[in-house]
Amino acid sequence: MATSKRIADEPAYVLHRYDWSETSLIVEVFTRHHGRIALVAKGAKRPSSSFRPVLLPMQPLRLAFGGDAEIRTLKSAEWQGGHTMPRGDALLSGYYLNELLLALLARDDPHPALFDIYSDVVQVIASEHGEALQAALRTYELLLLREIGLLPQLDVQTMTLAPLQPSTRYTLVPEGGLRHASDADRAALDGSQWAYLQAALDLGAPFAATLRACAAVASELKPQLRALLHYHCGVTTLRTRRMMLDIQAL
Structure with a gap:
C-alpha cells in the first residue's frame, strides 16, 4: 500500500525510466523494503540535475522519496559505488x-x-x-x-x-x-x-x-x-x- 510519509536511505536499483515532461522522468525502481515502485524525478533531464549521473540501471542507490499517489516523488538519489557500468x-x-x-x-x-x-x-x-x-x-x-x-x-x-x-x-x-x-x-x-x-x-x-x-x-x-x-x-x-x-x- 502506498504511504504518505517520507522514506529515506532506501536501497534501490533503477529498472526503467521514461520521459514525463520536457525536464522530468518517471523512474521504475526496485527497492529493498517497498518492492517495485514508480517515482517522478523532477528536473532530472536538466544538465545541472544531480539525478542525471546516478539514475542508471544496475547501480546500487540510496533513495529518499515521498507522496501517497501511485507515482511518488523522488527527493534524493545517492550512488553507493561498488562496480562500473556493465557493457x-x-x-x-x-x-x-x-x-x-x-x-x-x-x-x-x-x-x-x-x-x-x-x-x-x-x-x-x-x-x-x-x-x-x-x-x-x-x-x-x-x-x-x-x-x-x-x-x-x-x-x-x-x-x-x-x-x-x-x-x-x-x-x-x-x-x-x-x-x-x-x-x-x-x-x-x-x-x-x-x-x-x-x-x-x-x-x-x-x-x-x-x-x-x-x-x-x-x-x-x-x-x-x-x-x-x-x-x-x-x-x-x-x-x-x-x-x-x-x-x-x-
Whole structure:
C-alpha cells in the first residue's frame, strides 16, 4: 500500500525510466523494503540535475522519496559505488533481469530476499562473462520464480508428487511442472541433478549454492526456464531477447 510519509536511505536499483515532461522522468525502481515502485524525478533531464549521473540501471542507490499517489516523488538519489557500468553481453543481461522484474512483480509488493539476490547477480554479471554469466542468469531465474511462487518443487514429479529417480531424466514444462522426459527432450536433467538444485534452493542463503549447482547444467536449464518465464510473462519472446538476436544478426 502506498504511504504518505517520507522514506529515506532506501536501497534501490533503477529498472526503467521514461520521459514525463520536457525536464522530468518517471523512474521504475526496485527497492529493498517497498518492492517495485514508480517515482517522478523532477528536473532530472536538466544538465545541472544531480539525478542525471546516478539514475542508471544496475547501480546500487540510496533513495529518499515521498507522496501517497501511485507515482511518488523522488527527493534524493545517492550512488553507493561498488562496480562500473556493465557493457556488452553483461549490460544486456542486466536489462533482462530488469525486464523480468517489471513483468512479474506487482508494485508495492516487498521482496527483500529477492532484492538481495538481484544485488548479488548484478555484482556477478558486472565482472563475469561466458559460462559464469550464464550460471548467474539461471540462478536468478530459479530464485525469482521460487520467490514469487511460480517454481514447482524440483525433487518430486509435480503431478504425482512421486520422488524423482536419480538416473531417470525429467523436464520442466510450463503447465505440467517436472515430468518424465521424452527421448526428444535434449535439455532434460536426471533426477539427481534436479534434486541437487532443490537442495541448493532450500538453504537459508541460497545464492552461492544455487550458482554452483547451475554452473554444470546452465545450458540445459536455459530453454526450460525460458519457456516457464515466457509462459508466466504472457509473451513468446522477451524484448531483451529480441534485442540480443537483432544485435547478433548485425
